[in-house]
Amino acid sequence: MNKLSYGLLSLLSTEPMSGYDLTTKINKFWRSTHSAIYPLLSELEEGNYIELTLIEQTGKPDKKIYHLTDKGKELLRSWFISETADEVCRDEMTLKLYCINCMDEEAAETLLKEYEDRCNKRIEMYHKNLARIKVLAQENPDNAPASVFGSYIMTQRGLQKTELDLKWCEWVRRIYKKKNLSFLKEDLR
């Protein structure tokens, strides 16, 4: 029962979905692949924390829709109130930006542009996500609050942080060229 298992329960708490859906959804909060997720779903099912409904489809392969059992909801709550592990983060971009000052202008500018591009793409993605959430909410106003709350707050957080990153890039560009310590007086705002 690793951390990812609880993540799957967390996602399933908002609405029942397939392993495929879980794979795409969890990737926004927790780096993983279907290779890890499918075996965990089998384990969770064996432990009676989730149950599946087989949905036969035409035009697409059949799928297994999982939903939480009462036992699963209990496990979710016990995990929720247990101690929270420190996050694991490995961000190559940050490692590169750390040594930007010892790189020549061309290399530095190329990296900043690359990062800004990524940020802009993410911002676009977050806006699309917000639009999708609002459509979902209108389509199903009774069930929507519960199923949409988590996505909504996370999208808002991601959007704000990414906009901050863009401002930060501009600031880094501004102070990059200074060869004395005057950058220590420049505020990031």
Place this chain on the structure above:
Amino acid sequence: MNKLSYGLLSLLSTEPMSGYDLTTKINKFWRSTHSAIYPLLSELEEGNYIELTLIEQTGKPDKKIYHLTDKGKELLRSWFISETADEVCRDEMTLKLYCINCMDEEAAETLLKEYEDRCNKRIEMYHKNLARIKVLAQENPDNAPASVFGSYIMTQRGLQKTELDLKWCEWVRRIYKKKNLSFLKEDLR
């Protein structure tokens, strides 16, 4: 030659330091432990990307101070301009906050408080770090810009993001209780 190796070179580009120093410094940007770092330092040394100076100490164990070679600087630049991998993030707190809406008020409030505590501790840590950077800069004004730039921009970024997280927590607390969709109209600001 994995990503962490380049991270070590990145840190060493600002100033020579020991494996112990690298372990504490890199942890702010890249989750790792000394178990992974010491073997990599040996590899990097065998490849002539770094060289060591043995420093005999009294009161503390002797240490090995590593510095970049020209070959190491070349490798650092070639990595810097190469494609940047997507970040790996596994944050249990985020996974929990995602399903906060289906938890009872007590559990929800306990988690928000825990998160805010963490944020406040981090903010304190960032402020201390900024103060330390300014002391370092005053002590050694000629060498300081190069050795301090990376830490300074990363500390500023971390500080801003963490302050944003605190505001976000307040916002989440405010909209948590709403059982209808009115929260979709509330802006995070």
Place this chain on the structure above:
DNA sequence: AAGGCATATGTCAATAATGACATATGCCTT
């Protein structure tokens, strides 16, 4: 004086994560 802590370096077994392989449906484009 005993224990804890920060400094300092190192190994290794157990566990976890990744990327490749595998299969299958049917749509859409060239």
Place this chain on the structure above:
DNA sequence: AAGGCATATGTCATTATTGACATATGCCTT
């Protein structure tokens, strides 16, 4: 008609990460 793509589920060998074990100095507190 062939290939690519999105959907959908699954396995497994390789690689990477973690936590424990190991050793050592000397300071500080109880």
